[in-house]
Amino acid sequence: MAKRPALNSSARGGAGRKRPLKLVSPPGEKPDARTTADHPSRWHRPNTRTIVVASGKGGVGKSNLAANLAVALGERGARVLLVDADLAQASLDLLLGLHPRYDLQHVLDGEKSLEDICLDGPQNVTLVPATSGAPELAELDDYRRECLLRGLGNLDRQTDILLIDTASGLSRQVTQLCLAADDVLVVTTPEMPAFADAYGLIKLLRQQGLGRPPQLLVNLAGSPEEAEETAHRIRLVARRFLSLEIESLGYVLFDPSVGRAVRLQQPVVIAFPHSPAAIAFRALAERLWEPVDPEAGRRPLVPQKLEA
Numbered sequence: 001m002a003k004r005p006a007l008n009s010s011a012r013g014g015a016g017r018k019r020p021l022k023l024v025s026p027p028g029e030k031p032d033a034r035t036t037a038d039h040p041s042r043w044h045r046p047n048t049r050t051i052v053v054a055s056g057k058g059g060v061g062k063s064n065l066a067a068n069l070a071v072a073l074g075e076r077g078a079r080v081l082l083v084d085a086d087l088a089q090a091s092l093d094l095l096l097g098l099h100p101r102y103d104l105q106h107v108l109d110g111e112k113s114l115e116d117i118c119l120d121g122p123q124n125v126t127l128v129p130a131t132s133g134a135p136e137l138a139e140l141d142d143y144r145r146e147c148l149l150r151g152l153g154n155l156d157r158q159t160d161i162l163l164i165d166t167a168s169g170l171s172r173q174v175t176q177l178c179l180a181a182d183d184v185l186v187v188t189t190p191e192m193p194a195f196a197d198a199y200g201l202i203k204l205l206r207q208q209g210l211g212r213p214p215q216l217l218v219n220l221a222g223s224p225e226e227a228e229e230t231a232h233r234i235r236l237v238a239r240r241f242l243s244l245e246i247e248s249l250g251y252v253l254f255d256p257s258v259g260r261a262v263r264l265q266q267p268v269v270i271a272f273p274h275s276p277a278a279i280a281f282r283a284l285a286e287r288l289w290e291p292v293d294p295e296a297g298r299r300p301l302v303p304q305k306l307e308a
């Protein structure tokens with residue numbers, strides 16, 4: 001097995017911009033989220049790749065990963081629409097140092113359009129912010145979730161990657177978003193509860209018919225060996241008990257720079273671009289995104305095939 005490099009950013013954008021565009025109600029047909037042809041986020045956006053970040057257990061680093069990966073992808077030239085789908089406990093705005101006036105709650109209440117609430121973040125990242133402390137938003141019904149996905153697909157802006165951060169837990173909200181995605185990035189730490197919950201999520205998604213196996217990222221590991229051992233174990237049990245070949249995207253080690261950057265309300269890839277975590281986030285972006293292909297003259301949409 002080839003040795004993987006540790007996963008490995010820096011500028012800020014302007015203020016929010018506005019253009020009205022309402023959520024689009026779904027037409028009569030009932031979509032099957034598992035077929036790419038009828039992928040909710042592709043109904044109006046065939047060239048956008050949707051990546052959902054999920055975990056099972058909370059506090060494993062999903063939101064930091066989503067924010068930093070978005071910025072690192074932006075540095076590579078990708079146009080990223082970053083969606084905070086942790087609707088009740090949002091944090092991406094804080095992690096990016098953005099101050100939304102409106103958020104998804106206003107959209108779901110019918111007061112604002114999705115376009116109204118979009119904020120320009122660093123490196124061409126556009127944030128669709130959510131709210132904090134709104135438990136009633138934790139579980140959207142299927143209709144509202146579908147409207148939201150369709151609305152995201154209809155936003156009038158060029159997007160290469162739709163990156164969605166989710167809440168912890170195995171709620172229907174999370175699993176439905178995963179089932180609608182092109183790629184699911186499952187985050188775990190080496191600790192047994194996180195490991196067990198990550199496996200539980202993968203199992204549930206498998207039972208619910210996830211088309212493509214999820215990809216794994218180990219965060220908060222103490223050493224490369226510990227991270228690789230964690231990835232190896234989860235790959236092993238998924239292969240043995242679920243007949244699934246999980247792809248490992250690598251790891252981000254525990255790095256105090258992450259906490260320092262959080263306190264500065266900046267992504268670590270911007271605040272401490274040479275820190276181990278920033279380097280790891282950039283390496284992850286590199287694995288997921290190939291910049292403009294000069295031959296073809298366009299951005300390849302399929303992520304690089306990675307060695308496990």
Ligand SMILES: Nc1ncnc2c1ncn2[C@@H]1O[C@H](COP(=O)(O)OP(=O)(O)OP(=O)(O)O)[C@@H](O)[C@H]1O
Binds near residue numbers: 059060
């Ligand atoms: N690689 C890392 N090194 C050090 N600290 C980290 C790292 N990744 C995340 N953290 C810290 O771990 C904590 C949890 O991170 P984060 O909020 O991103 O997790 P989460 O999975 O989104 O949590 P939740 O499930 O509550 O949404 C934060 O305090 C963050 O600063």
Ligand SMILES: [Mg+2]
Binds near residue numbers: 166
């Ligand atoms: Mg989070």
